[in-house]
Amino acid sequence: MDYRVLLVEDDERIRQALGLALGDEGFDVVESASGEEALHRLDTDVFDVVLLDLTLPGLDGLVVCKALRSRADLRIIIVTARTDTADVIAGLEAGADDYVTKPLVASELAARIRALLRRRRTDLQHAVYRMGDIEIRPDEGIARRAGADLRLTKTEFRLLAELATAEGRIVTREQLLRRVWGYDYYGDTRLLDVHIRRLRCKIERDPDAPEVVITVRGTGYRVDRSP
Amino acid sequence: MTDRRRLQLSLRWRLAAAFGLGSFLLSSVLAIATWNLSSGYLLRQREQSAVRQAEVNARVIDEEMRRGGEGLDKLLTGLTTGPDSTILLYRPGELRSSGRQIDPSVLPPRLLELARDGIPARQRLVVDGIPVVAVTLPVTAGDVYYVELSPTLQLDRTFRFLSAVLIAGTVVSGLLGVALGAWAGRRALRPLTELTAVAHRIAGGDLRSRLPERADPDLAPLARTFNATADQLEQRALRDARFASDVSHELRSPLTTMMNAAAVLRRRREEIPGTAGRATDLLTSEVDRFARMVVDLLEISRSDQQVDDRSLEPVDLGGLVRHVLATRSDAAAPEVEVDPCAPLVIADRRRLDRVVNNLLDNAERHAGGPVRVAVLRSDHQVRLEIDDRGPGVPAELREQIFERFARGTQAGSRGTDSGSGLGLALVAEHVRRHGGRAWVQDRPGGGARFVVEIPEATTR
Numbered sequence: 001m002d003y004r005v006l007l008v009e010d011d012e013r014i015r016q017a018l019g020l021a022l023g024d025e026g027f028d029v030v031e032s033a034s035g036e037e038a039l040h041r042l043d044t045d046v047f048d049v050v051l052l053d054l055t056l057p058g059l060d061g062l063v064v065c066k067a068l069r070s071r072a073d074l075r076i077i078i079v080t081a082r083t084d085t086a087d088v089i090a091g092l093e094a095g096a097d098d099y100v101t102k103p104l105v106a107s108e109l110a111a112r113i114r115a116l117l118r119r120r121r122t123d124l125q126h127a128v129y130r131m132g133d134i135e136i137r138p139d140e141g142i143a144r145r146a147g148a149d150l151r152l153t154k155t156e157f158r159l160l161a162e163l164a165t166a167e168g169r170i171v172t173r174e175q176l177l178r179r180v181w182g183y184d185y186y187g188d189t190r191l192l193d194v195h196i197r198r199l200r201c202k203i204e205r206d207p208d209a210p211e212v213v214i215t216v217r218g219t220g221y222r223v224d225r226s227p
Numbered sequence: 228m229t230d231r232r233r234l235q236l237s238l239r240w241r242l243a244a245a246f247g248l249g250s251f252l253l254s255s256v257l258a259i260a261t262w263n264l265s266s267g268y269l270l271r272q273r274e275q276s277a278v279r280q281a282e283v284n285a286r287v288i289d290e291e292m293r294r295g296g297e298g299l300d301k302l303l304t305g306l307t308t309g310p311d312s313t314i315l316l317y318r319p320g321e322l323r324s325s326g327r328q329i330d331p332s333v334l335p336p337r338l339l340e341l342a343r344d345g346i347p348a349r350q351r352l353v354v355d356g357i358p359v360v361a362v363t364l365p366v367t368a369g370d371v372y373y374v375e376l377s378p379t380l381q382l383d384r385t386f387r388f389l390s391a392v393l394i395a396g397t398v399v400s401g402l403l404g405v406a407l408g409a410w411a412g413r414r415a416l417r418p419l420t421e422l423t424a425v426a427h428r429i430a431g432g433d434l435r436s437r438l439p440e441r442a443d444p445d446l447a448p449l450a451r452t453f454n455a456t457a458d459q460l461e462q463r464a465l466r467d468a469r470f471a472s473d474v475s476h477e478l479r480s481p482l483t484t485m486m487n488a489a490a491v492l493r494r495r496r497e498e499i500p501g502t503a504g505r506a507t508d509l510l511t512s513e514v515d516r517f518a519r520m521v522v523d524l525l526e527i528s529r530s531d532q533q534v535d536d537r538s539l540e541p542v543d544l545g546g547l548v549r550h551v552l553a554t555r556s557d558a559a560a561p562e563v564e565v566d567p568c569a570p571l572v573i574a575d576r577r578r579l580d581r582v583v584n585n586l587l588d589n590a591e592r593h594a595g596g597p598v599r600v601a602v603l604r605s606d607h608q609v610r611l612e613i614d615d616r617g618p619g620v621p622a623e624l625r626e627q628i629f630e631r632f633a634r635g636t637q638a639g640s641r642g643t644d645s646g647s648g649l650g651l652a653l654v655a656e657h658v659r660r661h662g663g664r665a666w667v668q669d670r671p672g673g674g675a676r677f678v679v680e681i682p683e684a685t686t687r
Contacts, residue, residue: 103482
């Protein structure tokens, strides 16, 4: 199955080389040279993933990212030459699902895209997990607090689903990175930290004193089923 | 030089000592002057009053003697003014005394001689342990003369008190001088202390520190000059950082193009026959090596800059090592030994990852692969050991191999698979950044043992 990828990159040579290589990896790549053009295309066309450069002329990558965040079915991967922690966190806070830093090879990017788009299969049919007044149905894509939709993004939902299905057992950071983002093993957990923070902002009463998603120091996270 | 500096008092204390000494000298002079004036005055007063008293007494005795002298003894007793005063009346062949009894021979002969010669005299004496003023007067011309010893105990007590007050005052004023000097020194040096603090902060990396603007004409130029220098330094640091970031960006972009173009070429290698094909192989493999080198170079130049605290977290080093080993495609898996207590370190996982990977790469490249990887705890340090069975590292190269672009003697022995030349330098940098150190030693039984020690995270 061909995934449709929108590649937003202002450097023409990178755009071409990455486009060719991703094409070789079996993706249907559409190239776009600016943020405005990308937003325009997304209005008229359907894509699975947007590969977004942060340094764009005109409309900045972060602005484009924020504009796209509301689209539930679209995954955003930031492709950036900025490697500072501050930049990475800013990108993730703006709503990206993942990020890769240049220089990168198409095969690595392809693996990342596939992991992000892979639907998780569970053997449990119509399972319901409850944590206090929060209810999540991983198969149906439903996460609610007291009956009201929590409006989680796909990545946040998968993160919560992974933690919920462990039913209070500890899920390590590496397990989460592998299951949610498809990282084989990659030491960077800033990605996870930012998503956990975003998730807590949506599900915790006080994100600074989390009661549902509990940090296990040095290891990972677990859910408290009766906060 | 250090000895001299140890002997030399600090500026503040020298100032305090000078103030103290000055104030001590000044108050000493004042005290001595006060002493001389007041003691002289009091003494004169006392002597004059003793003389006046003696003159009156001598006149009364004179009258009594003219009347016949029957009541002389009674009169003498009545004239003594207190238990400590003594009156002596020398008459030819007779000495009458009243009041405190003393041995007349203790009186200086010269004094008595003067009296005998009809000359009034007075002298301060100590008689039987009591200070007195002795006054001698002739009573009638010729043979009878009168001696009165009046005690000056009260005066002496006054002198003692006065001297005690003056000495204490001098000492206190000296001490006050020291205190004033110390205070003034601290106050005068406060701008210098501030300057030191700000310079220290700047040296510590806070380039935005500045001295406060001052109205004081003595200090304003210093603050202005210092701040201008700090401004320049900050600008320069910003420029450097921007340049490093630009370089990073400018290098990463074409590298991305090259790597992906190379990936396409490699995938379509069959389509390129003959010489062009071989050239393509060379090109693609060199692109990979070049990319690795650039990435390492950017990483090591970035590690010269400040560490971002946000990337620090507690890391289970044993777990991290196991994960790294699980993702590698090395020929033989090494023996793994991890302390059962799961030692934690506060670290940037990505950097630690690089440390472990680079050490494993190094063993793989130069020594036929690691044979043992251990994570141990000792004395608040977490210790990582990576052993190989290679030729080992000669003692003279053990420091050098951790330097940038240093290559071992075996470098290139594996043909195309040579590293960036920065692997161990990155290890050293990253470990240093975590407050630890890295070194190489002999492995018992042959080969090299690369050791990394990082302080253990304190629990909670």
